[in-house]
Amino acid sequence: MGPLPGAPMRRLLIAALLAAAFSAQADTTSAGHTYTPPDAFAARLDGPVARFTAPEGDATVTVVDLASAKDAADAVAQAWALAQPDFKRTLRLATPRPSRNGWVDQQVFDYETSPNEKLAVQAIARRSSTGDGKAWVVLLLQASEATLEKRGAPIGKFFSSLRPQGYSRESFAGKTAKPLTPERIEQLKAFVAQGMKQLGVPGVGLSFIDGGRVVWAGGLGVRELGKPEPVDGDTLFMAASNTKAMTTALLARAVDAGKLRWDQPAAEAYPAFRLADPEVTKSVQIKHLVCACTGMPRQDLEWLFGNSAAPASTTFDQLATMKPTSKFGEVFQYSNLMVGAGGYIAAAALKPGVEVGAAYDQSMQALLFGPLGMKNTTFDYGKALRGNRAWPHGDAFDGSTRRAGMEVNRTIIPARPAGAVWTSPNDFSRWVLMELNKGKTPEGQPLISEANWAERYKPQVMVGEDVTYGMGLFVDRQYGITVASHGGDLLGFHSNMIWLPEYNAGVTILTNADAGVLLRGPLQRKLLEVLFDGRPEADERLKVAIANRKAEADKMRQLLTLPVPAEAMKTLAARYASPDLGPLRIERKAGKLHFVFAYWRSEVALRKNEDGTQSYMTIDPGLGGIELVRDDKAARPTLVLRDAQHEYRFVAAR
Template sequence: MKKIMTAILCLIGTGLFAQGTTDPRLKGLDTLVKRILKDWYAPGVSIAVVEKNKVVYAGGFGFRDLEKKLPVTGNTLFAIGSCTKAFTASLLGMLEKEGKLELDKPATQYLPELGFHNEYLNNHVTLRDMMTHRTGLPRHDMSWYGSSASRMELLKRIKYQEPSKELRQSFQYNNFMFLAQGMVAEKLTGKSWEQNIRERILQPLEMSTTNFSVKDMEKSADRSPAFTVKKDSIISVIPYRNIDAIGPAGSINSSANDMAKWLITWINGGKYKGKEIIPAGYVSQAISQQMALDGGGLPPALHPDIHMEAYGLGWFLSSYRGHYRVEHGGGIDGFITSTGFFPTDSIGIFVVSSNGNVTALVRNYIADRMLKLPNRNWNQLQLDARAKGRAAAAATKKTNSDSLLRKSNAKALHAKADYAGKYENPGYGTATVKLERDTLWLDYNSGGKQTSYLEHYHFDVYKVRDMENPDDNATRIKFNTNYGGEIESFDVALEQGVKEIVFRREAPAMEISKAELQKYLGEYQLPGILANVYLRGENTLMLLVPGQPDYELVPVKKDLFKIKALEGFNIQFDLNDKGEVTSMNAIQPNGVFKAPKK
């Protein structure tokens, strides 16, 4: 990871800025952006401003490469994150016009592979519910973020993800629902989501630089790296986050020049150069309130003229200083984007940078200028808010309640090696705990990098610590012990409003030959029942208890097997000095039952 000490003022002062726009409303934009980049330690920003059918400005300020001092241009590629959602939702609007689907029909009717947590949701969640984030499911983002799971694998996790609200009760942002929409389009058209978007939107709009993956983005000479800021003085280049699997929710990369065409299309009711690209009927629905949001974004006492928030179809709707605004943000590692337009004013604005404050401030300043609104010092307001936030964070750190919760001198209940293993949750995938250098490491969606280690808290509770960003309020995980005294799972709070996510430990793979399994075969006398252990196929040990289904026995340790279909049930065989099996112990939650071999 490259670290470059910021001399932002010096870098900006080199004059490598895009030329100013000729529109008098944006006079002095370069000076304004220069100040914002300096105050918020951002290397560069890309901007597009459109009005009716005209591009007022499309270009950039600052640098896409700090070392080589390469400037941001109108064609510089940036990840637009969740601004992708309007593209995916528009695709479904096109398919509806073609008669291939109805937005108010159950989604599972079009995508049988999709399943929800219960049958009621399976039968009642519509495509419109998914498009408006009102399915009752919270984000569950930790399931996909950083995961190597495929698109289909992620889709199949949805059925195991617990809702936190009733259907249509509340707005709850959910990326999985847009993944599913993309897969609906794939199912109905026989083409990938990417191919659909390219053929139906990008090509007609002449969006020639836009692509769908950071793999393609890396091939471009004119692209921005992903940046992060540390300690307000160090800009670091970080790796691109590959989110191809969840692509319909946020994987598009684009430029100011291309996004200007996208905005012009929306301002003109779905038409580009006089030709309808997005159905007019769908456009009307998309920018109309479909779902109310709970509460507002900014404090009304501070911003009384910014109010009303709702969600359309792939767009947030709000009132901005008395003007009707349609907008969506996007955020993925190193990029923060805003794409929006004012339908009644026919003005559109696209801004992307590596810093969320830069994106929002530049967007608001441009909106105020284009709408001829009274000047408001957005930058100073945000600087003041940052200072207050830091003061509050410092005070919170001093009064951290962590020490009040922790039981002092409460040692771990197991040796470190006992916690190691693979743990799985069907809705969240696999987590691996490893013991290396006398330290427990947690690998979950890290691609094997193991950046998190486990710090003992008390008893069987550990804190998940990050090597680069230690946090006193770090996530805790609680390991659970079965009746046999072995670690069988861990609980972790990954999503608010639902029960803790339980990752169950996978039995380590153990190879046993057919010859070795032979010694376990035979009949065993349980109280009043004669059980039978037999082989199915070459090397699968089975247990038959009269009146019950046949159970597969999975080897865990020498002479110890777990019953695959019954959590917490194990079979331990006893051997004599000659190595002959003499009895079988059925280890169950309600006790241990010995069955002599007949």
Template sequence: MPSKRNFPASTRRHALCLAAIIFLASGAALSQTLPLKRLDAYLERARVQWEVPGLAVAMVKDDSVIFAKGYGVRELGKPGKVDAHTLFAVASNTKAFTAALLGLLVEAGKLNWDDRVVQHLPGFQMYDPYVTRELNLVDLLTHRSGLPVYGGDHLWIGAQLDREEIMRRLRYLEPNAPLRAKFQYQNLMFLVAGQVIPAVTDTSWDDFIQARLLQPLGMRETVTSIRFLAGRDNVAAPHEVVQGKIAAISYDSVDATGPAGSLNSNVIDMAQWMRLQLGKGVYRGRRLLSESTMRMLHTQHMPIPVGVWAEKNFGRHFSGYGLGWFMYDYRGQKVMSHGGGLSGMFSLQTWLPDKNFGVIILTNFAPHDLTDALTYRILDAVLGAPARDWSADFLRWREEQREREARAEAELQAQRVAGTRPSLALEAYAGTYFDEFSGAAQVKLVNGKLVFYYNPRHTGEMEHWHYDTFRLTWHNPIYDMPKTALVTFFLDEAGRVEKLKTVFYDPIYFKRVRE
């Protein structure tokens, strides 16, 4: 998720010159271990292969920024170039900041890591009373709440709800796993973690992160909302595939779930954040986070099973999640990492604690695997491994994934029952539908076709599939949503529409509201 801010012009010019000098001067000193000039050429070549409009990369080694550079353009069709100060949405890279803020409150004696959420948010409620009572702060930060992967994200993607209302509705979101039994990536739990901050400090998450992390780290260009991007020139536009072509799109506001991913930043600022991580809480000689807090943040709290594919292709032996950080092994090294994905933006930061090295990559296109490909190429260089064309590998794997998707579509088509009709006239399906968690949805009859409307990111036309099931094609889906969904209507004993079932990320039932 995103957020941004800017250096004064004179400071920005100084930093850009310094980055260039570091790149050129350090290249010779580090040529034995890190061939920066060859990497520089590879980064641009891979960007073109993946058709990513723009990206920026920064590397940190031994507490110094040794490389910071932009590639491509901020927006297709416009001349503005990406540089080291271009602002991008860093999305879920925000999560580690939120975890660190709770660590500061633990240090101050206002929280304990094993505090139950209801101790600080008495009105907080989950679907299961046991989970309501037992859920603790570490659970919020480790994706082990039992809620579905991305469950509830439709409450903030394209929606207008505020943080309090989203948190209130959690009582209606059914889990699909027991508490602490399974890793299931969950944005809304980080929202709850962020709401603990004003509960114990009377300061909003937005103000607290500015005062306690962004300002001490000199991240003067980083902001907590796209509202602060207005009037700034050096801002990357998000891009997605629209009607078969890569095109600039509008930012999605994620203010409602800010603690999970609303930061916008650039590689210069994010390099300072990596310096803090590699320095184990020390930045420019000043301790900002205690050793015990850093150990807590960087310790695995939730294991993640290693799949056959990751073991075969990356030699992975373990994988897990700390507090806002993924961790795994690569070539005998512990790797700490987190990515961020939002509408038209992908980012990835990765660091090797034992090598005192980190890399951050920001891009203005989604989805793609370029950030992973470039990261592995850079890690191989740092570790002295043979140069491998990871970009070509990931492009091949992308084609294999597309082939799997085509086969899945063919299988779905084969299951379609031909020669059927809806039970009712189309106008009988039109109306308002409601779910306690999701709120209201509309089905409208427009120019002889049914249209499903929930919010701007969840709207589309429906074509009859078979029986009382229709196939919905989303007009403007976020990058990681399926482009289509089936909508099934259910009739009551009187032959009237009673409810519908569809899928955003998981199945959702909306009940018909009687006029």
């Protein structure tokens, strides 16, 4: 799972590209800085300007060498003058980035675009810490949101592989890891606690693993704002997409049992499986359901607006209408519904004749959670919410942390193998112990054959030169060691599980607020610093991320009008409908404007766009940023909602 589609999507996509670091260094800029060009992009080199264009023709990334500049803003101005002299976009926001990989004084410049442009524009200025310290490099990005989402991996590889001439990368290869002593555990806990305080995260569940055993598991903070109950080792959180690695383990058990083969056509194993493209349907094998490599796009809005009570079979109904947007195996594209299908096909093979949703729930419990001693882990929302559980929180319009609703989080239930699991620090750590134990339980009992456990780690598609995606698992070797992981994101819940197979160490984190997403990457970095005496970067990363989050929220509030002016309310019809996403009712009450969809609702604010159009933006805690653009040129009142690669039209009901 990931962030909800909406106005911030273009910025979230770009942030994701900048979040990882990659290694191979194949080419050099005119100043001698090394980089890996983005795969399949056409290159054009002209002195200090190197321009790379995507095969689609609507995305360009450019690197510009500068001998000197007064500061980051001057460097960006010089770069645009060299690469595109007529560039005249309005600067939206400039934010710093931490010093990293030999670059200092890093600044990111985001530019205003209107939703109907479906465009992302950004500049990144970096000053080299090597040589005379005066040289700057500027990266320029202009890309359609569709191509940016499709080709995020090669673009991210290019951005992150760019390193100053003479820079030596940090490596932990061959180092002996320090033990996670009580003192080091307290250091890690204090790091998380300080971040929680600054971010306003009510509660966090944590576990630390060292030497193949849990050395600490418990909680920090409270389960829910305004209530005193603390988070403890048994508090349940939604772990969202961490479910994917668990689903691939169920597939492995089905392969072990001889019920499926990794290379078996999915449609052969389960005839109801089909995609809109018959040829792609024929190509999809069991392993491809969970590889993010088939070219199927991230098409989440259908289930986000769907009925949580719908049967599991609706996952296959939705897939039957979907088409790939890239070639098979070409690029990393994350598809929740494909993983949902994978879990249900495994369940159908293991429990033929049983409704696939029930078969999945029963198989996960009997074949994985039960044997692993994950006593509280469940897909039963009712059971989870009645007990020791965390509650989701999001950002209110004023920037404060507020209790959020669960309605959107329920919409993943029909596709639950992709992201509906509830788990606790104690249970989550037992899953990581199984991964470290190569498919055996923490007590050493066989669970998954080592061969099929290992199959899940094999590279299926490139995410970056040091990062691959296997079957529901990311494998990262950027520091010369193996770090396996997966994260999870739903409304108000953000989590991660991380383990170092060569060192029998790891960490899990579960958070109950949207701001908690910023704790995950810095915590992983902090763990590596503690284990290997790594360069001290985690504290700055977290500090800068917190400051940038506030700057972004402050800027968004400046751009929105609340309450929505009366004239912008009057232009709306009373009811709309989308053939794909269902009904929308407009509610005006006490001067506030609410959009009421079939299964959830939110107050909205007004955004006036650069091109003169107007948008209505959801602002309820956890739901902020879903943007519907009013199409004043349509024959009937129409609101347009987009994700990166799709468009949905809500038209006024007759």
